[in-house]
Amino acid sequence: MPLRLHNTLTGSKDVFEPQEPGKARVYTCGPTVWNYAHVGNLRAFLFYDLLRRHLQVAGFRLTHVMNLTDIDDRILDEATHAGVTIAEYTRPFAEAFFEDMRALRAQPAEQFPRATGHIPEMVAMISVLLEHEYAYVADGDVYFRIASFPRYGELSHLDRAGLRVGVRVARDKYEKESVSDFALWKKAQPGDDHLGSAWDAPFGKGRPGWHIECSAMSKRYLGETLDIHAGGVDLMFPHHENEIAQSEAANGKTFARVWLHSEHLADATGAKMSKSAGGFTTLRDLTAAGHDPLAVRFFLIASAHYRQKLRLTDDALHAAAEQVRRLRDLLQRLSAVRPADVDSQELVETAARARALYRDSLDDDLNLPRGLGHVFDFVREVNSALDRGPISEAGVSASLGLLADVDAHLDVLKDGEPGLAAEVERLIAEREDARKAKDFARSDRIREELRQRGIALEDSKDGVRWKRIAVTEAGRS
Ligand SMILES: [Zn+2]
Numbered sequence: 001m002p003l004r005l006h007n008t009l010t011g012s013k014d015v016f017e018p019q020e021p022g023k024a025r026v027y028t029c030g031p032t033v034w035n036y037a038h039v040g041n042l043r044a045f046l047f048y049d050l051l052r053r054h055l056q057v058a059g060f061r062l063t064h065v066m067n068l069t070d071i072d073d074r075i076l077d078e079a080t081h082a083g084v085t086i087a088e089y090t091r092p093f094a095e096a097f098f099e100d101m102r103a104l105r106a107q108p109a110e111q112f113p114r115a116t117g118h119i120p121e122m123v124a125m126i127s128v129l130l131e132h133e134y135a136y137v138a139d140g141d142v143y144f145r146i147a148s149f150p151r152y153g154e155l156s157h158l159d160r161a162g163l164r165v166g167v168r169v170a171r172d173k174y175e176k177e178s179v180s181d182f183a184l185w186k187k188a189q190p191g192d193d194h195l196g197s198a199w200d201a202p203f204g205k206g207r208p209g210w211h212i213e214c215s216a217m218s219k220r221y222l223g224e225t226l227d228i229h230a231g232g233v234d235l236m237f238p239h240h241e242n243e244i245a246q247s248e249a250a251n252g253k254t255f256a257r258v259w260l261h262s263e264h265l266a267d268a269t270g271a272k273m274s275k276s277a278g279g280f281t282t283l284r285d286l287t288a289a290g291h292d293p294l295a296v297r298f299f300l301i302a303s304a305h306y307r308q309k310l311r312l313t314d315d316a317l318h319a320a321a322e323q324v325r326r327l328r329d330l331l332q333r334l335s336a337v338r339p340a341d342v343d344s345q346e347l348v349e350t351a352a353r354a355r356a357l358y359r360d361s362l363d364d365d366l367n368l369p370r371g372l373g374h375v376f377d378f379v380r381e382v383n384s385a386l387d388r389g390p391i392s393e394a395g396v397s398a399s400l401g402l403l404a405d406v407d408a409h410l411d412v413l414k415d416g417e418p419g420l421a422a423e424v425e426r427l428i429a430e431r432e433d434a435r436k437a438k439d440f441a442r443s444d445r446i447r448e449e450l451r452q453r454g455i456a457l458e459d460s461k462d463g464v465r466w467k468r469i470a471v472t473e474a475g476r477s
Helices: 039-057 073-082 086-103 119-131 211-222 233-251 283-288 293-302 314-336 345-363 368-388 393-410 418-436 440-452
Strands: 004-007 012-015 023-028 061-066 135-138 141-144 165-169 179-187 206-208 226-232 256-262 455-460 463-468
Touching (some): 004 256, 039 061, 039 226, 039 256, 039 283, 039 293, 039 345, 061 211, 119 141, 119 206, 119 233, 141 233, 179 211, 179 233, 211 233, 293 393, 314 368, 345 368, 345 393, 418 440, 418 455, 418 463, 440 455
Parallel strands (some): 023 226, 165 179
Antiparallel strands (some): 004 012, 135 141, 141 179, 179 206
16 A cells, blocks of 8 residues: 555545655754753654654655744743843754754754744745735734735635634734734844844844744745645644745745644643643653653654644553563564574464554554554564474564564664664765765765764774764755
8 A cells, every 4th residue: 555644735644646756855843942842842753753764664765854943932032031142042952952852763854954044045035925915014024914815724724704814913923713914024123133133134124933934944945845744733723824825925836735733742631731831841851750762752653643642641651661662572582582493484474464564554644553553463472472482584584574664663672873873874985985086075065964964074094983963053055
């Protein structure tokens, strides 16, 4: 069965067919670095990771872009209180985000562009919107005119009839009860220069609104039409509606063909976790309480389907840790077993069936929990076969094959970062070849590609070594 994804636009599970066969252009809304990410944010980010990994398993070449919002109302408020620039204020939270992603083994996106590094792209898009009267200036701010875009609301299936249209809002986040002309650009305020949050533009000195960054940066790195745009369900309205309006009005093309939305994480009381609402749990809180980041990873991606609500409780985290342990125990047992000359045909066939059912589940809108149901059925069978006596070489390798399939998504079986190390070593070897061939442009490109993925190379007399670095200004070339 081909890969099917639940598209919010159509409301149905559709076969995934990118514009260019075999190539997936994916944009996902990343963190606003005004604070640590809470576990609810991490659920969305790990959903992106599951999507990334399965697109690759399904044979697609991937370009995945995830933005960092490093300017918005809350960042300005906090930086003002702290008496620092917005760059100084956001730096530790951006670093913490990358640390969390590494601890949770989220594969890095190909690009992590930051809003403040892409002001010219945003200014250009706003200029086009003004020119074609999709936007207007009011009191020095620039607003998108909702009434100029009749398709507004199609993604979230908004009933526009009962809503007040034409109200203006300047705040980056606003209430979901009204459809409002939203700010593309906000006039500079006294103090903005001091915060490092004001830029020149033909329509006046100021700073971008929140929504325009995703439209401008996705276009810069992925073109006018995305194959997939994903985000948490709370971003669907107004953020994603606004992205569609800006991009389609400016480019005259479909913005994203497939929209995927992941559900909320609720806290133990059942309330949606949210930074703005106060009480929220970070990965740091969970590890300080003794939870393994990989159990947290398993809990967030595997204990519920991404479109179902999930509740964070201690019991659920312990159950996740237990399932990770069962998989690791089986891996260890299979690695230690001495294969015997016996007939394990039945086990081999059971493994093949489990692998097929697992793959079908993932192809069915990334249903990892259902897939794991089949896997754990098999884990019980192979454990009892091993209890009964030795199994054949073919039985061992079929079982290991299933574990490898599962770990392509889960990535919890081994310590360290096995997939990453192999990938980095391959790129280093490629760079060495380029240097031997005196193709220094290519060798520099590979070094830059690694840098953008958070890997620094050090040339030493013993050869090339690599280490992890915080990704700072990715994506500017
Ligand atoms: Zn966005």
